[in-house]
Amino acid sequence: MIRQLTSSERQNAAVIAIAVAIVGLAMAAVGRTDVLGVHGVMVMLFAGAVLFYVLSGLYQPEPTEDRETSYYDDPIKVGIVLSMAWAVFGMFMGVWVAAQLAWPNLAFDAGWSSFGRLRPTHTTGVIFGFGGNALIATSFHVVQRTSRARLAGQLSPWFVLLGYNLFCLLAVSGYLIGVTQSKEYAEAEWYADIWLVIVWVTYFILYLRTIARRKEPHIYVANWYFMAFILVVAILHIVNNLALPISWGHAKSYTVWPGVQDAMVQWWYGHNAVAFFLTAGFLGMLYYYLPVRAQRPIFSYRLSILSFWGITFFYMWAGSHHLHYTALPHWVQTLGMTFSVMLLVPSWASAGNALLTLNGAWHRVRDDATLRFMMAAAVFYGISTFEGSFLAIRPVNSLSHYTDWTVGHVHAGALGWVALITFGSLYTLVPSLWKRERMYSAALVEVHFWLAIAGTLIYVFAMWNSGIIQGLMWRTYTEEGALAYSFVDSLVAMYPYYIARAFGGLLFLIGAVVGCYNIWMTVRSAPLAAPLNADVPIAPAVAGE
Amino acid sequence: MDLDHNSVVAFSKSWGLFYLIALAVGVVVYTFWPSNRKRFNQAKNSILGEDDKPWK
Ligand code: HEM
Numbered sequence: 001m002i003r004q005l006t007s008s009e010r011q012n013a014a015v016i017a018i019a020v021a022i023v024g025l026a027m028a029a030v031g032r033t034d035v036l037g038v039h040g041v042m043v044m045l046f047a048g049a050v051l052f053y054v055l056s057g058l059y060q061p062e063p064t065e066d067r068e069t070s071y072y073d074d075p076i077k078v079g080i081v082l083s084m085a086w087a088v089f090g091m092f093m094g095v096w097v098a099a100q101l102a103w104p105n106l107a108f109d110a111g112w113s114s115f116g117r118l119r120p121t122h123t124t125g126v127i128f129g130f131g132g133n134a135l136i137a138t139s140f141h142v143v144q145r146t147s148r149a150r151l152a153g154q155l156s157p158w159f160v161l162l163g164y165n166l167f168c169l170l171a172v173s174g175y176l177i178g179v180t181q182s183k184e185y186a187e188a189e190w191y192a193d194i195w196l197v198i199v200w201v202t203y204f205i206l207y208l209r210t211i212a213r214r215k216e217p218h219i220y221v222a223n224w225y226f227m228a229f230i231l232v233v234a235i236l237h238i239v240n241n242l243a244l245p246i247s248w249g250h251a252k253s254y255t256v257w258p259g260v261q262d263a264m265v266q267w268w269y270g271h272n273a274v275a276f277f278l279t280a281g282f283l284g285m286l287y288y289y290l291p292v293r294a295q296r297p298i299f300s301y302r303l304s305i306l307s308f309w310g311i312t313f314f315y316m317w318a319g320s321h322h323l324h325y326t327a328l329p330h331w332v333q334t335l336g337m338t339f340s341v342m343l344l345v346p347s348w349a350s351a352g353n354a355l356l357t358l359n360g361a362w363h364r365v366r367d368d369a370t371l372r373f374m375m376a377a378a379v380f381y382g383i384s385t386f387e388g389s390f391l392a393i394r395p396v397n398s399l400s401h402y403t404d405w406t407v408g409h410v411h412a413g414a415l416g417w418v419a420l421i422t423f424g425s426l427y428t429l430v431p432s433l434w435k436r437e438r439m440y441s442a443a444l445v446e447v448h449f450w451l452a453i454a455g456t457l458i459y460v461f462a463m464w465n466s467g468i469i470q471g472l473m474w475r476t477y478t479e480e481g482a483l484a485y486s487f488v489d490s491l492v493a494m495y496p497y498y499i500a501r502a503f504g505g506l507l508f509l510i511g512a513v514v515g516c517y518n519i520w521m522t523v524r525s526a527p528l529a530a531p532l533n534a535d536v537p538i539a540p541a542v543a544g545e
Numbered sequence: 546m547d548l549d550h551n552s553v554v555a556f557s558k559s560w561g562l563f564y565l566i567a568l569a570v571g572v573v574v575y576t577f578w579p580s581n582r583k584r585f586n587q588a589k590n591s592i593l594g595e596d597d598k599p600w601k
Contacts, residue, residue, distance in 0.1 A: 068599060069598060069599065070598060070599070071597070071598070071599060144599070145592070145597075146591070146592060148599050148600040149599050149600070150599050215599065215600035215601075216591060216600070217584075218584050218585075218587065218588045218591070220588055220591065220592060221588070222592075288592060291589070291592060291593065292592055292593065295593060296593075297589040297590050297592075297593060298589050301585040301586070301588060301589040302576045302577065302585060305572070305575070305576045305585075306572065306573070306576055309568070309569070309572040313565060313568065313569065432597070
């Protein structure tokens with residue numbers, strides 16, 4: 001990989017690594033025994049490892065060929081590997097916390113392994129580790145292919161990818177040690193947040209510069225989704241994480257937002273994290289990999305534009321549905337509820353557009369598990385957005401809020417939509433990136449598909465049942481007007497569902513492990529002797545359309 | 546102008562409404578503008594090409 005860099009780029013890489021190591025040293029020096037100090041040492045080790053790698057390759061031969069005649073695929077390959085590694089870690093943590101809810105002894109009486117600390121390692125591991133790396137990798141791939149131009153930087157893609165993973169490591173290790181900002185999906189503390197801003201702005205600039213050097217005049221719609229994802233996540237991250245550390249030598253900080261405004265900012269962030277992290281970027285994947293895999297253009301390009309703007313306009317206003325029946329002004333709750341219901345329209349437009357693209361190719365969906373992954377993802381996207389719009393209606397929310405129903409909804413979205421579209425995209429991407437004819441084993445893709453579907457369905461049905469029972473038990477009154485059930489009664493009623501949920505999650509995890517093996521074996525298998533359809537110009541063939 | 550709660554609400558209820566509607570109209574016009582049809586058709590087929598190299 002270092003062989004793709006010129007020697008001056010290698011020197012720059014070394015300088016960046018040294019600079020990061022110095023920052024780590026400073027953190028260690030001022031933080032001392034505080035977690036900040038521990039994290040400073042981690043930053044030094046991370047930067048040191050990168051430096052070691054760069055220096056050991058410093059005198060390798062320089063690239064001789066013109067790099068602009070090929071796409072920059074190395075960072076994408078590493079991103080895919082990292083994404084799958086995080087998937088296994090994050091899903092394992094998920095199965096563990098799920099099992100703890102059924103069998104609390106699995107916390108083993110230690111602080112670091114208590115539910116409260118493990119849970120954010122699960123959410124960060126799957127959302128940011130698995131999802132984030134997959135988004136970075138696929139966005140690098142899609143932007144190059146649709147722009148017909150190489151990434152606008154040799155070092156910056158590595159900076160983005162490795163820097164992002166450093167952020168994830170700081171976050172996850174911090175939770176285990178016990179630091180948290182107590183903001184959901186934004187638990188990492190201030191220094192990690194500042195680092196992420198630097199990485200993310202680099203990402204956005206890299207993306208824009210690549211688009212700017214495109215050879216294809218029109219910017220394909222998948223890029224719009226990816227750009228919305230990068231830009232909006234930057235804005236959300238900065239506003240939500242405005243905080244003051246209690247001192248520069250301490251990991252702990254307090255948010256600048258007071259009271260109910262803090263709650264509103266947090267859920268403006270939280271819901272738009274769903275919208276732009278867990279939806280927009282993955283729709284970018286959908287709009288590229290699904291047509292490519294099906295070898296059919298998207299059903300309606302116009303509809304994809306309308307739903308893009310619909311989603312970006314509406315999602316921004318929906319966050320307050322997380323705060324029904326709170327101190328938030330009533331009209332703000334109503335605003336969020338209204339926009340959430342309207343959101344169904346662009347959401348179903350996207351899901352329908354994907355399914356109609358497959359209309360006429362159902363035999364391929366039947367035969368090809370990779371395409372079926374993406375088809376199922378579109379279906380679950382439709383289901384979870386319908387459910388979301390429904391849950392956002394205030395009286396419905398009074399039943400569902402605080403119950404497992406929310407968790408069921410989350411996982412219809414996260415497993416059924418986000419993870420399935422990712423696996424479908426990766427199974428499309430891996431063979432083409434490593435120049436293999438196909439995945440190592442089509443049968444294992446099939447196995448993975450059924451494990452994932454079975455796991456998702458078991459999980460989601462368990463949580464729907466559990467959540468509705470829970471909600472009903474909490475609002476059942478006796479004839480005397482007292483609550484009929486104690487909290488512990490409802491907990492006992494959850495027990496079988498918690499076991500079922502852990503089992504469903506386990507199936508999903510096993511599927512991901514099978515996927516890792518399959519990807520690994522594909523990478524190790526012999527490449528194609530002659531690349532498929534190498535450099536046949538297709539521009540004229542398209543222009544006539 | 547005093548930036549109290551009421552004036553912010555008044556601003557968002559008037560200008561907020563107008564700029565969102567204007568944006569929405571703009572998007573619809575762009576999407577259905579007849580001369581864009583060709584470009585969109587080209588775009589949706591462009592990703593199905595099989596060459597895997599940047600263009601000159
Ligand atoms: C039209 C689209 C959607 C709407 C209107 C919507 C609405 C909602 C509502 C009302 C809640 C429950 C809030 C509460 O009672 O606390 C919720 C929770 C959640 N939804 Fe959605 N949802 C949508 C799509 C999605 C998708 C596609 C995902 C993808 C993973 C997702 C992930 C989540 C998550 C992670 C939570 C849990 C938040 C928490 O930690 O409390 N949602 N959503």
